[in-house]
Amino acid sequence: MSLLSIEELKELVEQPQGLCVSIYMPTAQLGSETQQNSVRFKNLIRQAEAELEKYESRPTNLGHFLEPAIQLDEDDFWQHQSAGLALFIAEGFFRFYRVPIDMIELVVVSDRFHLKPLLPLLSGDDRYYILTLGQRDVRLLEGNRYGITREVEIEGLPQNMDEALQYDETAKDEQRRQGGGAGRAALQAGSYHGQGGERENVKEDLLQYFQLVDKALHDFFRNRHAPLVLAGVNYLLPIYHEANTYNFIVEEGIQHNTKEQTAQELHAEAWAIVEPLFEANQQKAIDYYHESIAAGKGSNDLNEVIQGAFYGRVEQLFVPVGVQKWGHFDPDSMELEMHNEAQLGDEDLLNAAAIQTIFHGGTVYAVEPEKVPDNTPVAAVFRY
Structure with missing residues (x-):
């Protein structure tokens, strides 16, 4: 599965x-x-x-x-x-x-x-994307530190430059007929001498093609902040940078043809590029936690964190992988019971806090126990 x-x-x-x-x-x-x-x-x-x-x-x-x-x-x-x-x-x-x-x-x-053992797969701190670029193939892949997780299906994403630009030319011709020639100057750089014929300026055509790709990706990347790594032969990447409107594209890319690479090989190259970014972001998150504690907007008290998570207050949460805190929390009465050993009907309270944080749009850092700030069982930043 x-x-x-x-x-x-x-x-x-x-x-x-x-x-x-x-x-x-x-x-x-x-x-x-x-x-x-x-x-x-x-x-x-x-x-x-x-x-x-x-x-x-x-x-x-x-x-x-x-x-x-x-x-x-x-x-x-x-x-x-x-x-x-x-x-x-x-x-x-x-x-x-x-x-x-x-x-x-x-x-x-x-x-x-x-579900807590699976949270590293869902944490918001290590998701990234790869956009493979080619004149006859474009793919958007999603990955995390463990590998490529899926190929993202984007409606209307161009797959072939010839077809994409020919369709775009046809659409603009129709606009000119209806609008009295508007947009003619924009078409001149990418003009055709018949379908599949020679183009006057290949770079301008590539730029126009990549603008169509960027346009198709716009809605998907709206409100996302994950790094985007470009992959393709080196002359394509700077042209896509020129067309790009996504604010979190990575300057460094995979600069060779990736068509024959396995998902594992592609991930290895991309992860080497984005891992330093995630490490820096996690350190920023730790610094932000310490600032929030000083300002009264953070906590490492499990009772307070559990309540905050269920009511959507937790913006950022650190929980340790492989550690359980057993008990039961009733969100209606706001009562928390904790036990040293699991009893009938207990749940892992750290698991509950993490799940509720994700559901309310917060970021969960599921890390090794020694990487939780202040060496505590839980660490949270509150929205308010």
């Missing part, structure tokens, strides 16, 4: 009812080690069944409840894995995701899914 999206995250949060089982496991990808995947998986299924047995409200037939996950346990399935596997099971609901991040073995049974 594809990488988790914000829309799928919402589905995981909102759709299931009753007991929810979340299972995480690392997965071997090569050779005989893949045989251990099945052994580890069976152990985790047994652990999930044992956890379910503790609940009076458990499904009557646990074998039937867990069956969609159990059916995955076949040799062919284990031969096509990434670094980790995440599974989510509820009554009448099942999803699984192969994920490119290392997982620890974890089983959580609660009245909602445990």
Whole structure:
């Protein structure tokens, strides 16, 4: 299955009812080690069944409840894995995701899914885009630190310079007939001697073509701030820079033909360009947190942060990966219970805070525990 999206995250949060089982496991990808995947998986299924047995409200037939996950346990399935596997099971609901991040073995049974281990894939701090440029092919790819996550489909995105400019010429001819010649000067630099014929000025045609590409991308990039990396032969990139209207394009690009490159190879080149930008941005976020603490607009108190997250106050949140804080928060009564060990009906409060922050448009930094500012379990900046 594809990488988790914000829309799928919402589905995981909102759709299931009753007991929810979340299972995480690392997965071997090569050779005989893949045989251990099945052994580890069976152990985790047994652990999930044992956890379910503790609940009076458990499904009557646990074998039937867990069956969609159990059916995955076949040799062919284990031969096509990434670094980790995440599974989510509820009554009448099942999803699984192969994920490119290392997982620890974890089983959580609660009245909602445990999603925090996946938050690094959804954090707002490492999303970037690659625009591959060619006269006969243009693609927009989305990625993060773990790889290329998808090819973005853009309605009206030109794919071929000849066709795009011929269509544009036809449209402008129609405008001239209706408008008494308006726009003639703009057409002269890109004039044609018949479809597919020689052009008077290739650079002007490329600029016109890239202006059409930029126009098609405009709505998608509206209100986005992620870096955009250009990829193509070196003479194309400065021409696209001239046509570009997106404020977060990266000056450095991938300056060669990328048509034959794999997604993994393309990601490696792009990530080397954008990683320093993300590191600088994360340091800015840490500095901003310290400034906000001094101004009374930040907190590392879990009770205060949980309340703020549920009411949309959290602008920026740092949570540690691999750390859980168990308890229950009632947003109606504003009451928080915390426990040293997970009890029946508990949820990971850090998970809840992160999910609510994402849903309310905040940015979540899911980081190693030692990278949370002030060495605390949580760190937040409030909008107000």
